[in-house]
Amino acid sequence: MAMGTIGxxxxxxxxxxxxxNDVRKLATFYKQLFDIDDENNDETHQFILTEGTTLTIYxxxxxxxxxxxxxxxxxxxDDIDKEYEKILALGAxxxxxxxxxxxxxxxxxxxxxxxxxxxxxxxxxxx
Numbered sequence: 001m002a003m004g005t006i007g008x009x010x011x012x013x014x015x016x017x018x019x020x021n022d023v024r025k026l027a028t029f030y031k032q033l034f035d036i037d038d039e040n041n042d043e044t045h046q047f048i049l050t051e052g053t054t055l056t057i058y059x060x061x062x063x064x065x066x067x068x069x070x071x072x073x074x075x076x077x078d079d080i081d082k083e084y085e086k087i088l089a090l091g092a093x094x095x096x097x098x099x100x101x102x103x104x105x106x107x108x109x110x111x112x113x114x115x116x117x118x119x120x121x122x123x124x125x126x127x
Contacts, residue, residue, distance in 0.1 A: 015054040016073065020114050021064050027057040029113050032090055066114045074119040080106045083120050100124075 020026045027046040031038070040046050049055040055073075077083045080098045087094070087110050095109040095117060107121045 013053050015056055017056045017058045018112075018114065018116060019058055019060055019062075019064055021059065021066070022113075023057050023059050026112065026114055029090065029092075030055070030057065033086065064114070068114065068116045072109075072117040072119055074121060077120050077122050080108060080120060080122040084108055087120075 018026060023043050023046055024041060027040075027048060030036070030048045034049065036048065044059050046057045047054060048057060084098050087108075092110040092112065095111060096107070098106050098108040100106050105121045105123050107119055109117060109119045112118055
């Protein structure tokens with residue numbers, strides 16, 4: 001969980017929200033990606049991940065241009081190759097296939113249905 005101190009106050013990131021024109025479409029993508037099975041089909045607001053930092057999908061009533069260029073989301077996963085296959089099966093556009101980085105992580109990136117840049121990474125476990 002991301003926490004810090006501002007002045008004398010404890011501050012933590014409580015939620016990351018993806019603003020979208022189509023909550024159901026984007027939420028369905030993330031539910032399939034993370035194997036989440038819930039009955040929420042709300043067209044305005046949905047919680048996707050609630051352990052630690054919450055990921056929500058939200059429509060605030062304004063039209064979005066889906067030209068998200070100033071932010072990305074990164075998730076740590078156990079098996080990057082398995083996740084890569086799942087992302088391909090979901091039809092996501094790949095930005096970069098899995099690639100080992102000098103610091104030991106294996107990263108990959110792709111675009112969600114609203115063109116948000118998403119990174120998955122895993123860390124090679126020592127044998």
